[in-house]
Amino acid sequence: MSPFSCSQTTETMTESVLDYMNRLGQAAREASRQIARASTAQKNRALLATARALDAARDALSVANQLDLAAGRASGLEPALLERLELTPARIDGMLEGLRQVAALPDPVGAISDMSYRPSGIQVGKMRVPLGVIGIIYESRPNVTIDAASLCLKSGNATILRGGSEAIHSNRAIAACVQQGLVEAELPAAAVQVVETTDRAAVGALISMPEFVDVIVPRGGRSLIERVSREARVPVIKHLDGICHVYVDALADLPKAQRIAFNAKCYRYGICGAMETLLVEQSVAAAFLPSMAAMYLEKGVELRGCERTRGLIEALPADEDDWRTEYLGPILSIRVVDGLDQAIEHINHYGSHHTDAIVTEHQGHARRFLAEVDSSSVMLNAPTCFADGFEYGLGAEIGISTDKLHARGPVGLVGLTCEKYVVIGDGQLRG
Structure with missing residues (x-):
C-alpha cells in the first residue's frame, strides 16, 4: 500500500x-x-x-x-x-x-x-x-x-x-x-x-x-x-504498438513458412513482437492456408480474414480495424495479397514500424522487402518474435x-x- x-x-x-x-x-x-x-x-x-x-x-x-x-x-x-x-x-x-x-x-x-x-x-x-x-x-x-x-x-x-x-x-x-x-x-x-x-x-x-x-x-x-x-x-x-506482419512470398518454402508463421503468433501472444497479421501471396494461398489454419485452430487462435482468405478457410470477416489492431492475444488477421508490392504497401500503411518478416527463397524479393519495409526490425525467414534485445545479443533491452x-x-x-x-x-x- x-x-x-x-x-x-x-x-x-x-x-x-x-x-x-x-x-x-x-x-x-x-x-x-x-x-x-x-x-x-x-x-x-x-x-x-x-x-x-x-x-x-x-x-x-x-x-x-x-x-x-x-x-x-x-x-x-x-x-x-x-x-x-x-x-x-x-x-x-x-x-x-x-x-x-x-x-x-x-x-x-x-x-x-x-x-x-x-x-x-x-x-x-x-x-x-x-x-x-x-x-x-x-x-x-x-x-x-x-x-x-x-x-x-x-x-x-x-x-x-x-x-x-x-x-x-x-x-x-x-x-x-x-x-x-x-x-x-x-x-x-x-x-x-x-x-x-x-x-x-x-x-x-x-x-x-x-x-x-x-x-x-x-x-x-x-x-x-x-x-x-x-x-x-x-x-x-518509445514505441506505441507492435502490429507485426509475416509475409509468405510466392517463392517461399511452405513447410518453413508454416513453422515460422506458427512460431511468430503462438510463441507468446502478449509480447510486442507477436505477429498480428499474416499476409500470403495469392499463388500459394490455396496450398498454404488450409493446413496453416488447422494448426492455429488446434491452438485455439481465432482467425479473421479478407474475402479471399475466407474463400479458402473458415474465418470471421476482417474489417479495417483488424489491420490496425495489436491483439496481444490468440487472434490473427489474414490477408491474401497480389504480391510483394501489395504486401509492402499493406505493411507500411497499417503497420506500427515495429517488426515485419518475409518468408522467401528469392534473393531479389528478400532484398526489396528488407530495404523498403519501414520498420525498426525487418526479418528474412525468421519469426517476428525474435525482436528482442536478449535474442539480438544485447543481453537485455x-x-x-x-x-x-x-x-x-x-x-x-x-x-x-x-x-x-x-x-x-x-x-x-x-x-
Missing part, C-alpha cells in the same frame, strides 16, 4: 508526491555522476552480485509475485497482462542470464572512435558517454526491473524505475536484490531507485523533471505511452524504439549512451 495520501491525477497531485519525486530525482542526479565514473569491473561486480542475490531469493520472489497475481485476478486484469506479470522459474532464470550477459558485454562508456587529424594539426574524434538519469515507466512485467537496472548500470546511468501497481510486490522484491548488488560493489544505492508509491501522480512528476531526468522510457499499453509522449518535458524512447532519432529497434547498452566530440591538440592556434 502506498505511504502517500495523494490524488490520482497529475493536475491535483499533492506536495508530498512532488517532494518525494524531487528527492528521488536529486539523489539520482548525484548518483549518476558517481556511476558515470565507475570502472567496468566495479559495474560488473554489482551485476553479478545482483544475480547471486536474485538466485538466492527465488522463494521470496515467488511469494511476492503470487500476491500480485492474486490481486490482478481479483481486479479483472486481462489474461495477456497476467501472463506478462507472472514470474515463472524460467523467467527468473532469464533474468539471471540477462545479468550475466550484460556483465560480459563490452562497456561502451569512454570508447573513442573516428579519431582523425585535421589540416590544423588537431585530432577530432567521438567519445561514448552515459545519458545521465533515465526514468523508466512500465506495466506488468516485473522482469523489466532487472533488464532496466542492468543496462542502465552497465552503461553508466542512474535510473528511476516506476513499475505498475499490479507488480508492486514483485518489483520491491527484485529491487531489494539490486540494492544488495550495489552495496556489495560499493556503488551508490541511488543509482537504481524504485518508486515506492503506486500513486499515478508520480508518473506526472517523473516525466516533468528535466533538471533531474534526461530520458524517459515508457513500456506498457498504448494509453500510458501516449500520455507520456504528450506530457513529457524530457526526450522519450530497455525497450524497443520505432522512432528514427537516437535509437531504433531494441535499445541496449549503446542506445543508452550518446557521443560527444573530443578534440586533442598540442598548442595549435586557429589563425
